Amino acid sequence: MNALAVTGGRVLHPDGRVSEADVLIDADAGRIEAVSEDVTTGREIARTLDAEGGLVMPGLVNGHTHVSMTLLRGHADDKPLESWLREDIWPVEAELTDEDIEVGAELGVLEMIRSGTTAFADMYFSMDRVADVVDRAGVRARLGRGVVAVGKDEADARADLEGSLEFARTYDGAADGRIRTAFMPHSLTTVPEGLLAEGIESADEDDLWVHLHANETMGEVEPIVEDHGVRPLEYAADRGALGPDRFLAHGVHVDDTEIELLAETDTAVVHCPASNMKLASGIAPVQHLREAGVTVGIGTDGAASNNDLDLFGEMRDTAMVGKIGADDASAVPAAAVVEMATSDGADAIGLPGGRIETGAAADLIVVDLEAPHLTPAHDVVSHLAYAVRGSDVRHTVCDGTVLMRDREVTTLDAAAVMDRAAEHAADLVARAE
Ligand SMILES: N[C@@H](CCSC[C@H]1O[C@@H](n2cnc3c(=O)[nH]cnc32)[C@H](O)[C@@H]1O)C(=O)O
Numbered sequence: 001m002n003a004l005a006v007t008g009g010r011v012l013h014p015d016g017r018v019s020e021a022d023v024l025i026d027a028d029a030g031r032i033e034a035v036s037e038d039v040t041t042g043r044e045i046a047r048t049l050d051a052e053g054g055l056v057m058p059g060l061v062n063g064h065t066h067v068s069m070t071l072l073r074g075h076a077d078d079k080p081l082e083s084w085l086r087e088d089i090w091p092v093e094a095e096l097t098d099e100d101i102e103v104g105a106e107l108g109v110l111e112m113i114r115s116g117t118t119a120f121a122d123m124y125f126s127m128d129r130v131a132d133v134v135d136r137a138g139v140r141a142r143l144g145r146g147v148v149a150v151g152k153d154e155a156d157a158r159a160d161l162e163g164s165l166e167f168a169r170t171y172d173g174a175a176d177g178r179i180r181t182a183f184m185p186h187s188l189t190t191v192p193e194g195l196l197a198e199g200i201e202s203a204d205e206d207d208l209w210v211h212l213h214a215n216e217t218m219g220e221v222e223p224i225v226e227d228h229g230v231r232p233l234e235y236a237a238d239r240g241a242l243g244p245d246r247f248l249a250h251g252v253h254v255d256d257t258e259i260e261l262l263a264e265t266d267t268a269v270v271h272c273p274a275s276n277m278k279l280a281s282g283i284a285p286v287q288h289l290r291e292a293g294v295t296v297g298i299g300t301d302g303a304a305s306n307n308d309l310d311l312f313g314e315m316r317d318t319a320m321v322g323k324i325g326a327d328d329a330s331a332v333p334a335a336a337v338v339e340m341a342t343s344d345g346a347d348a349i350g351l352p353g354g355r356i357e358t359g360a361a362a363d364l365i366v367v368d369l370e371a372p373h374l375t376p377a378h379d380v381v382s383h384l385a386y387a388v389r390g391s392d393v394r395h396t397v398c399d400g401t402v403l404m405r406d407r408e409v410t411t412l413d414a415a416a417v418m419d420r421a422a423e424h425a426a427d428l429v430a431r432a433e
């Protein structure tokens with residue numbers, strides 16, 4: 001066995017307990033072999049990661065993003081979804097080249113590795129380039145090409161749809177299985193009903209997952225109710241968009257019947273609190289969704305509506321806005337938020353990881369707990385939800401491979417990635433003006 005040992009720290013167990021333990025990893029198999037005190041005794045250990053003064057926990061799962069949008073970080077702020085997309089984002093996205101997308105994905109993945117995210121779900125264009133970055137950087141991802149029909153003629157919209165299915169078929173299982181895919185219609189209002197139903201039927205024939213934005217703003221809910229006389233998620237269910245191998249981003253404006261429908265169909269929701277606050281979309285009923293038995297993950301959404309990809313910030317936002325939304329300070333407690341960012345997130349997007357236990361995927365991080373803002377440590381789980389920042393992550397491991405050691409990313413050249421991204425972003429915005 002090519003043994004990697006994470007030693008000297010405390011471990012966050014799947015039941016939320018924290019205890020002193022080492023973690024033994026089979027680096028070739030990408031699997032956790034043992035979680036116990038002193039895993040090194042009597043064993044030949046090829047490499048060690050020092051977790052002294054730190055917490056070993058599952059790598060975080062960013063359940064919904066558009067990773068290459070890092071190039072648009074800070075480009076257009078302070079607007080609601082519809083006008084933000086149409087007036088600011090889509091015109092710039094029309095100028096994106098394949099290389100821009102690759103460079104933006106490198107920047108986003110670099111940021112995620114440095115803030116403890118080991119898996120993410122991504123919807124964007126030129127996804128072969130994003131897949132290449134995921135492969136090189138060593139993270140795990142569920143990737144899909146977004147389908148948008150608005151502003152396109154029938155032939156172009158159909159080509160977009162075929163492209164999404166084709167990408168999903170071709171790349172599922174790539175990067176030694178670290179890449180999984182999905183058919184990704186953008187939303188219920190940007191893809192017409194015929195195309196939506198047809199695309200989902202084709203996806204089902206090939207056992208592909210499905211991911212879309214749903215019930216993000218009232219502006220998306222109202223036209224569906226007006227045109228079809230049903231709530232958006234009833235409309236979605238009738239077109240095959242709900243089920244255990246599907247997940248929705250946002251789910252902000254969902255009523256009781258829709259929450260029931262999500263639970264019955266075992267459809268997961270990825271909550272994106274920062275994006276929902278920044279675009280003033282509304283407050284998702286996270287406590288209510290969880291109580292109804294819906295699997296809820298957490299996502300940053302794109303960097304243009306966040307504006308970072310730090311899932312620790314997102315955990316804090318999830319707890320805070322969850323309480324305001326429920327008008328109850330005991331709603332969405334720290335432990336729930338940690339679950340949503342780890343095991344529930346992994347389940348929501350259907351990737352391995354999210355648990356530190358024997359037999360689980362070796363996707364884990366070490367969080368440094370020795371810092372003023374983390375002192376005293378009455379309750380480590382509380383710190384994870386409320387006080388830890390992405391910059392407190394010391395090491396990041398995915399699929400048994402060390403992606404960051406002592407804050408040094410090993411799979412990407414951080415300085416070069418940042419330079420290239422800044423240059424491409426400036427050119428991109430200049431072209432669009
Ligand atoms: N093939 C499609 C690409 C769609 S990718 C996904 C899209 O989602 C957009 N997006 C980013 N954040 C959000 C959000 O919060 N809600 C809805 N769409 C978003 C993003 O800008 C991108 O255009 C096309 O030809 O247009």
Ligand SMILES: [Zn+2]
Pocket residue numbers: 064065066213249301302
């Ligand atoms: Zn989105």
